[in-house]
Amino acid sequence: MGFDPACIGFDADDTLWHNERVFQLTQARFAELLAPHVDMPDLDARLLAAERRNIGHYGFGVKGFVLSMIETALEVTENQVPGAIISDLIAAGQEMLAHPIDLLPHAEEAVAVAREHGPVLLITKGDLLDQERKLAQSGLGDLFDGVEIVSDKTPSVYARIFAAHGGAGRGMMIGNSMKSDVRPMIDAGGFGVFVPHDLVWDLEAADAPHAHPRYAALPDLGALPDFLHGQR
Template sequence: MSDTIRCIGFDADDTLWHNERFFKLTQERFAELLAPHTDASDLDAVLMAAERRNLGHYGFGIKGFVLSMIETALEVTDQRVPGHVIADLIAAGQDMLQHPIDLLPHAADAVRAAKSFGPVLLITKGDLLHQERKLAQSGLGDMFDGVEIVSDKQPHVYTRIFDAFGGASTGMMIGNSMKSDVRPMIEAGGFGVFVPHDLAWDFEAAEAPQSHPRYAELPDLGALPDFLNAVR
């Protein structure tokens, strides 16, 4: 396999640093704020439907999440949600944007191990300014040979990115999302390595291509150096 891997890409959120836990905490706060104003028992489902509906308008990230919370609050209260609740939701989103970056264990060592194969890329989706800030605060920025912040991760996106580094067939993508990191990279002709995170957004769920020769799953980033050494 070492003869075919020329470039390795990493996802960012919940692959190199924590992210989803801040969404979970804010969603719990959302439920607390709405509890006095609605008896909706399916609040999480209504919010998820709003998020899915709004991806095409706002894309991925905290700003779209906050707007979806506000839309959901209006929906489940028949437009009667108090203004102070809307203000609290906006403040919760601003707090999310200011959270310090907390690297996952072994993140830096994993990126160093990947560099022995050639160029290393960061490929992430979400809000441009927020993702740039997180990368700058992570301390990992200088380790990457390229950074791509994209609106979505589809096979053609990986094809475009890896074409500059020998093609997707010589590339590997490492991430915690089966739907965004692994399956589309394999569909583009590359290698997809799944590193699960304890918390996962339902939107990112997809079936693992267990039998595919270009698929691998690791328990955490600490296993990546040995995995890469084994495939040299």
């Protein structure tokens, strides 16, 4: 039995355009900057722990990442990190906020095909200004019937968003994060479609609900048109 959605939501970062690779490049730069000042084999783990602590304070996105790098630099050097490195980290964050948008293959086609089924929403989390900038530069803005930039993606958030479109039970969410896009949408009563990306932030990892009847996994967005056609 198919599931013909009344409304389809798309994640943005690493679903429609590349994002995580910019964070990883900056994290590699962070390690290079600190290498002359501290021998810390678990530097990545220390940074991840800071990010985990700080999500509740700063939310998701570049600004929280930069503040977590600065906090980690201060911690691992016992507050001896040179001011020039702090300046470099701030500059790296500004570069991230100006990084050009690179669409993933089939992104525009996937959103256009989804519109044939009904309203299409962009549902993303992160810095408001940065997400608005990325959407504007993507060229996809006119394809969406609504845009939701939220502080986190939870079942209650999905229930609220899809309430205006027949309810979450008639909705479908497509994204690369099992933790944020798929599992909470299923928990809200909707259909979660996983489209993997090669790079995944550790804090977005979660087990796939393989046996759930409202779960599907696609190799990439190019498979979405046939998948949606098969649901009808």
